[in-house]
Amino acid sequence: MAGSAHATVDAANREHARRASAGSGRAVWPTAAVAGAFTLAQLVLVRPGLGLGWDETVYVSQVSGHAPASFFSAPRARGVSLLVAPVAAWSSSTALLRTYLALLSGLALFLALRAWRGLFPVRVLAFGGALFASLWVTLFYGPQAMPNYWVAVAALAAVACFLRAPTDRGALWGLAGSAALMAWMRPVDAVWAAVPLLALGLARRNRRALLVLLAGLAAGAAEWVAEAYTSYGGLARRLSDGSAIQGGLGWHLAVVDQLRALGGRTLCRPCTGALPHPLVTLWWCTLPVLAALALAVARRGRRPAATVLPLACAATAAFPYLFLIGYAAPRFLLPAYALLAIPVADALAHLATGPRRARPPDHRPASGTGGRLPLLRPTARPDRRPPQDPARRPGAPPALRPTPDHLPAPRPARRPLALVAVGACLATHLAVQLVVLLHVVGAATAAHDAWARTAVEMRRRGVRPPCLVTGQEAIPVGFAAGCASAATSGPNANTTEDGITRTARRTPVATLVPAGSAPPRYARHWPSVPVGAVRLYYVVPGAAS
Secondary structure: OHHHHHHHHHHHHHHHHHHHHHHHHHHHHHHHHHHHHHHHHHHHHHOOOOOOOHHHHHHHHOOOOOOOOOOOOOOOOOHHHHHHHHHHOOOOOHHHHHHHHHHHHHHHHHHHHHOOEOOEOHHHHHHHHHHHHOOHHHHHHOOOOOOHHHHHHHHHHHHHHHHHOOOOOHHHHHHHHHHHHHHHHOHHHHHHHHHHHHHHHHHOOOHHHHHHHHHHHHHHHHHHHHHHHHHOOOHHHHHHHHHHHOOOOOOOOOHHHHHHHOOOOOOEOOOOOOOOOHHHHHHHHHHHHHHHHHHHHHHHOOOOHHHHHHHHHHHHHHHHHHHOOOOEOHHHHHHHHHHHHHHHHHHHHHHHHOOOOOOOOOOOOOOOOOOOOOOOOEOOOOOOOOOOOOOOOOOOOOOEOOOHHHOOOOOOOOOHHHHHHHHHHHHHHHHHHHHHHHHHHHHHHHHHHHHHHHHHHHHHOOOOOOOEEEEOOHHHHHHHHOOEEEOOOOOOOOOOHHHHHHHHOOOOEEEEEEOOOOOOHHHOOOOEEEEOOEEEEEEOOOOOO
């Protein structure tokens, strides 16, 4: 009889394990669907054939054989260059590079959302991922060779892993990797985003998570710090040069500048002009209200840490770009948007469906189970047997019932009017994001076409590799033509006019000047030709003028 009882329990456990596995699969597919849709939207809307932008050419040129490496200014880090190296090191195909980055960015979003499992309902995670992925700035920069998106998803994963670290040792590996990725891409941004994590680790004396976080940041920033001493005169000098390139870090109220940039200005410097239409900026202005609502929902649900911590990290990540620099670029706030996405999704879900009843206090799996649900265990119920049940025969196995861990969470009651209102607002928001994205892609395409036409004209005039390009748009045009680029002033200054004059005696040199402007002294006697909005001055040693 005892053997029969154990056999029954074992069969029930196997059945429960099968159902738990199926439930795990069902819990994965919503976030996987969001990540897949995000990847597909990048390939369809941004298009793989979109040429490389100014900053992209700097990062890609460091590992590409298509053109000499562009000047690498102090604020930049090598993370993006290493990220694109598996493709850019052997192929000059922009379409292949864009496809690779789109697939990689979709996978990164999925992993970042997956790190939050158990901290929020799956539907909230999928909703938050969709909110972040549908922003025009996310869609535009996801397939680009730029660091901001990668800081964003790494910060999102790092916060989740930090929250899970006390009870899940596997989360420590995720915390280390996420922190390293942030610092690998932009070390200073990584520190700003991690300030609340560091403060909480110190306050709670969570030494293990704190040490892992510090180790990850140090590992990611190690190359940047070492390069500071080998190429920039030391860490303090590199930080100082980086500050000067960004206009000098200090008190600058850039909130309105960020609003202006939301209309599709990828770089707003100097940031003047009218604000975009209110429909374009409305979502941005509602973020503080939704964050406050998220805090209220979290407090009522007795899970404040999972909401407060990402909101705090979003605030510190956004602070330098809202108050310390005198210009704006929408991509600067991508980490803040990623960290806000899940709490905001939780707040919107609360508005649309109402509050959820609290789950039993022992709902979470016991520590040591690796996140798996515990097995069913036999439980006798002699005093709670329903009257209609027949009496249990002596020696029969005890009745099986699910433990409180397996009690299904009650579905929240929907609020039809609120649901319709939230849905209408989201539909309008998505339409606005699509319109702005198409505008940005169109403007970028026009700029890349102009650079390509200038490069073609340079080749027609005899300026072919090895060659040098200076002046207006020298970096992207030089990369398109396969030439080196140089500047005598500004943040990318790396040569002098005398140096350019010496180079022109042995190497073809082109100088691009805005139409109607005077050329620099060294190019005054060179032949020239108008090309779109610039005038091309060029010299080819050994060729007739």
